[in-house]
Amino acid sequence: MTKSQEDYIETIYMLFLAKRPARIRDIARCLNVKTPSVVKAVSELKSLGLVIQEPYGSVELTEEGLDTAKNVLLKHSLLKKFLILLGVTVEIAAEDACKMEHILSAETLDRITEFVTERLGEQACQENSDELIREAVGIVTDSFTKHPRTPPKPRKQRSESAEPAESTEPDESTSEN
Numbered sequence: 001m002t003k004s005q006e007d008y009i010e011t012i013y014m015l016f017l018a019k020r021p022a023r024i025r026d027i028a029r030c031l032n033v034k035t036p037s038v039v040k041a042v043s044e045l046k047s048l049g050l051v052i053q054e055p056y057g058s059v060e061l062t063e064e065g066l067d068t069a070k071n072v073l074l075k076h077s078l079l080k081k082f083l084i085l086l087g088v089t090v091e092i093a094a095e096d097a098c099k100m101e102h103i104l105s106a107e108t109l110d111r112i113t114e115f116v117t118e119r120l121g122e123q124a125c126q127e128n129s130d131e132l133i134r135e136a137v138g139i140v141t142d143s144f145t146k147h148p149r150t151p152p153k154p155r156k157q158r159s160e161s162a163e164p165a166e167s168t169e170p171d172e173s174t175s176e177n
Helices: 003-017 024-031 035-047 063-085 090-100 106-146
Strands: 051-053 059-061
Touching: 003 024, 003 035, 003 059, 003 063, 024 035, 035 051, 059 063, 063 090, 063 106
Parallel strands: none
Antiparallel strands: 051 059
C-alpha cells in the first residue's frame, strides 16, 4: 500500500470515527486535495478490496479496510507517543509521525511498540488509543473549519446583444473603502 493510499484510508476512517459520511468532497476537504485525486484514490482502494462505494454515494470501509485503517492510525499514534517520550514537542511529533508511519519496517515498529509499552505500560497504551479516536475526530472537525465549503461564484450572464455588457463590478470612484 502506498503512502497516499494510507493517507486516504486513514482519512476515511477518521470521518467514520467522527460519524460523518466519507463523501468524495469531504475526503478532498480533509486532505486539502482536488476531488479528481480522491476519485482516483478511491478507485485504487476499491481494487484492493479496502472500500466500497455505490455510484455517487459515500465511501465505506470493508472489514479488511477497517483493519488496515485502524493499523495505520494506531501506527501514527504509537510513533507520535514515541517521539513525545523522546522530548519532541507535540506539534513536531504529530508531523514527524505522519511522515514516519509510511516508511518504517515492521521490525522497527515492533521495537518502538515494545519501548513505548515498557515506558508507559499496557494501560497507558490503551488510553492512548482512546485519545487517538478523540484526536481523529478533532482533526476531521478542524479540517471542516479550516476549509469551509464556500458557495460557488455566480456566473456572469452573457448579453444577447452585440454590445458589450455593462460591468457588474462597483465603480471604484463611488465605492466606500
